Amino acid sequence: MTIGVATLVSAPTAALAAPADQGPEAVPPVAPPVAPPVLAPVLTPTDQPDALAAEALARVAETQRRLAAVEAELTRFDTTLRAGDLKTARLAIGGVEKLCADPLPALPTEAMPQGWAGVVAASADRLQREHLRRRDELCASLPQLAGRLAEAQLRQRMERVAAALPALKAGSRDAESVGQLKTLLIKATGAKLTAKNPSYGPSTTAAVREFQAKRSLPVTGRVDKVVWRELLVANGGPLTPAVFSGKAAPSERAAAAVRAALSQLGLPYEWGAVKPGESFDCSGLTSWAYRQAGVTLPRHSTDQAVGSPVAREDLRPGDLIVWQGHVAMYVDKGRMIEAGDPVRLTALRTSNVGMPFLGFFRPTA
Known part of the structure; x- marks a missing residue:
């Protein structure tokens, strides 16, 4: 019997067909696709140079x-x-x-990529x-910046000190001021002057003119606030020894307190401040000055009415002039130092903008 190609193909097909008495086989439901897990990126050798x-x-x-x-x-x-x-x-x-x-x-330590x-x-x-x-x-450059700031602070401070000093010229007979001027000129220029000689003569005029020329100031031979300021800056600060000898002080501690206070001349006033070289308030200056001499004073001005009361005619360097709300320190020759604005030398007084005056006091024996 001959079997055709159609028979070879149809026979298996017929065998796979469902019997006539059975329905089509049920198709199982299809599950939703599962997302692949998220993996941390891994640098391949190709990615490493980019990173x-x-x-x-x-x-x-x-x-x-x-x-x-x-x-x-x-x-x-x-x-x-x-x-x-x-x-x-x-x-x-x-x-x-x-x-x-x-x-x-x-900086990197590994080798550079290709x-x-x-x-x-x-x-x-x-x-x-x-x-x-x-x-x-x-x-x-930080040290240089600090130096520039310190110089500017000194110049600003000495400008305040100079504002309280008198103008001088040939023939001036203010012995104390002329003595200070000569001392500063000797230090600044090496001028051959005698500080104890109170005369403002030709040699002093010549020394002033020389200093003015060196500082690129108008060469006049006269001393004004600008010349005073530049002389003080050249000296590095106020001339405390020339301003105050300390001989009349009741004790070395009192003299040391006055010198400490004078070293802060020209600083600005700041309420509540005790900042040497920067700023003070009135009681901050006096308490700080005495602390440098080894004496502790109360911090507030009214509370500094301590020690022995003294009469005005018996005032000596270091004595305190106290108001209810302000305090100053006696220096000498009818002068006192106080933290106004700025710290300055002023004439002795007992009135202060309506504040009750409490008296003169000597904190040290």
């Missing part, structure tokens, strides 16, 4: 930000110093100090090194 380049660029950006912050503080310092805002200039120096103390991103990523990383490395070098240069 190193990105890290290098991030280091450069952070270093550049720190450098810009230092430069901004230095600009603030210069601007405020020129404007005479010494408080802000001091804050700017503090900002530079803090920024210079902060650690910077470390290809374009290596070029980027190497360029970033060079730029970071340049930023670090520049920042180190700026931070190294």
Whole structure:
């Protein structure tokens, strides 16, 4: 019997067909697709150079930000110093100090990758090194900045002291002021003058003219507030020994307290302040001055009415002049020092803007 191709194909098909008395087989439901698990990215050898380049660029950006912050503080310092805002200039120096103390991103230690990523990383490395070098240069200027600020503070302070000193010229007969002038000129120029000679003669005039020329001031041979200020700045501060001898003080402690107070001449007044070289209030100055001499006084002015009461005619250096709300210290020759604005020498008085006067007191025996 011959079997055709159609029979070979149809036979298996018929065998697989469902019997006539059975319905079609039920199709099972299809489950929803399951999302593949999220895996953390793994850097392949191909990705590694890109990551190193990105890290290098991030280091450069952070270093550049720190450098810009230092430069901004230095600009603030210069601007405020020129404007005479010494408080802000001091804050700017503090900002530079803090920024210079902060650690910077470390330079890479691993080898640079190959290809374009290596070029980027190497360029970033060079730029970071340049930023670090520049920042180190700026931070190294901190002592110079501090010196400029100290000089400006001294000049501002001496300007206040000079405002209380008299104008002098040839023929002036203020023996004490001429003596101070000559002492300052001797220190500033080496002039051959005799400080004890009260005469303002040709040699003094010549020394003043020489000093004015050195300081690029108008050469007049006369002494005004500007000349006084520059002489005091050249001396590094007030001439305490010339202002106060201490011979009449009741004790060495009292003399030491007066010298300490005089060393703060010209500082501005600040309520509640005890900041040597910066600012004081009235009782802050007197209590600080006596503390330098080893004597403790109450902090508030009214409470400094301590020790032995003395009469006006018996006043000696270091005695306190006390009001209910203010206090000053007697120096000599009818003068007292007080923290007004600024700390200054003034004529002895017992009145003070309506405050009750409590008297004169000697804190030391």
